[in-house]
Amino acid sequence: MLTIARITTSGEIFWCSSNWPYVTGFSFLKTIGSKAPELLPGYELHLSHQAQSVILSKRKLYVHTFQLADSQVLILEDREDNGSAALIAAGQNGAGAGFSQGMKPGEGNLLFDLPSPGMKGVIASIAKVAATDMTVLIYGETGVGKEGIARLIHESSKRRYEPYVILNCGAIPETLIESELFGYSPGAFTGADRTGKKGVFEEAEGGTLFLDEIGELPLASQVKLLRVLQERSFKKIGQPRAIQADVRIIVATNRDLEAEVAAGRFREDLYYRLCVVPLTIPPLRERTEDIYPLLQFFLKKFTAKYGLSRTLSPRAIRSLMSYSWPGNIRQMENMMERLVVMAEEEEITLADLPVSVREQARQQELAQESVPADDQEAKPIKIHKILPLKEATAIVEKELLQMARERCGSTYEIAAMLGVDQSTISRKFKQFLE
Structure with missing residues (x-):
């Protein structure tokens, strides 16, 4: 390994x-x-x-x-x-030394640390399926990390030393998809390379083939992919002899394939061949517990990469955590790299954030201000007698934690709101509220 x-x-x-x-x-x-x-x-x-x-x-x-x-x-x-x-x-x-084939950086390297139940369930499924050769179908919106999940399955499998090959089915013209999948023999057609061409099935021999955006595959090509899955062999264009395929297949899509089947745009028999182990990656807006650790991960990654010292202000953290992240993890990674490089000061503040993030944060603040505060929030915390300072501090901390818990969805959000680490919030919860 x-x-x-x-x-x-x-x-x-x-x-x-x-x-x-x-x-x-x-x-x-x-x-x-x-x-x-x-x-x-x-x-x-x-x-x-x-x-x-x-x-x-x-x-x-x-x-x-x-x-x-x-x-x-x-x-x-x-x-x-x-x-x-x-x-x-x-x-x-x-810059690193030359990496071995199939061991290039992906997104899979931060998935183990994500605390949301949705991602913990995905990781638990990966641990089970990686030891097999079962076909995996990964669902998820653009940018959630489908390719990282596929790479993690490959790197955790017995095929990890063999090739890991990616083909984006949505990026290949329909007239070229068959030659990309299966390759062609020398002189197979006018304009063909005289030495022929390997397709991705041949390149991935012994390893893993990841077919991204499988929902974009034309119907004519779906028939040929189904035949490979059934017979475990394929034919190059212009070559009558079949070639055996020892390849593990992982596919991904941001489409609802069942709806595509119902609409006649995706073959039902191929769908059932691919949907052996379905994995759904939730969008970032549905797993807010993951936002804070992801922000910290990318902050550390890019400050180390560029040799810069950067921190996020508490208000910037609150705004980033309340943002809906329509582009998911990919959008966050790109945004954090830009913030680390372009920030004028060591602390990244609200003013450094993109307009879309600031505007969404402002709208949420206005919405919160329009909600009548309950009696507990409207009244200031008062101490009516002389107490040891430690005891008075504990009373204030407990009140703050109770108020924050009512407004926030996770300990990471509470930590950002109160300007402390998540581990501190967890420890205080055990001390005061459990």
Whole structure:
């Protein structure tokens, strides 16, 4: 097993692959933005061919460092797990050394830390289905991380060392989709490459083929895909001989395929072939518990990547958490990168946020102000006798927590509202309200 992290030249980790916690024992939120020498005991940025042992996750791992062109590479070798290793590549301006085929950065590397019940259920399903070769159908809006889920399934499977190939069915013209899927033999048609062409089924042999936007596949091509799934073989254009296909299929769509079947735009028999294990990724607006950890993840990722120091003001956090995120995680990642780079000051404030976020936050504040406050909120908290300061502070904290809990949907929102960490809110709840 290989797990990869990328670090800047100063040693800060700004990306790691999805199985990083398994090898190191460190969560992604703890890893991203941390300095490798501080996170990994025994790590040293110098050339060495001598393996030194360190203890991580109660296991002994052996550390190797060596030079690759303009990059330094660190390997953590787990000799008790069939050669499991962690590979850290430190390159110029954070660029990594050449990655192995099929081990390129995806979104799957932050999914384990998301606290919402919806995502915990998805991760639990992945743990079960990854060990099999069953076909997986991933539903979700644009930007929710469908490709990251598919990559995570591949990297957690027995096929993880084999190719991981992606084809966006909606990006290929109908006249070219068959040659992209199955390839063609030399001279198969006018204008064909004289050496022929491999299709994605041949490129993914032994590994995983991810067909994104499967609902966009033309009906004529659906018939041929169904035949491959049934017979586990395909024919190149211009070649009569069938080629066996040892490929795990994962597909994704933002369409309701059952409705597409009813409308005659998607074959019913293909739908049932694909819908062996359906996974639905909820949109970000339906799992607000995930917004705060995602904001912190991307903040740490991009501050480390660009060597900048940035924080989010409490008001900016509240506005970002109340935003509806129509573009989901992809929109958040792009927005956070822009905020980190373009902010004038170290603290990212409400004024730095896009107009759409500020306007939605303003509308929500106006709506809240129009709601009559109950007696508990209308009256200030008063202390009627002399108390020890610690006891008085506890009374105020308890009142604030009760008020915040009535207005917020999660401990992450409460933490943002009160300007503290989520772990502090959880601890205070146990202390005062349970």
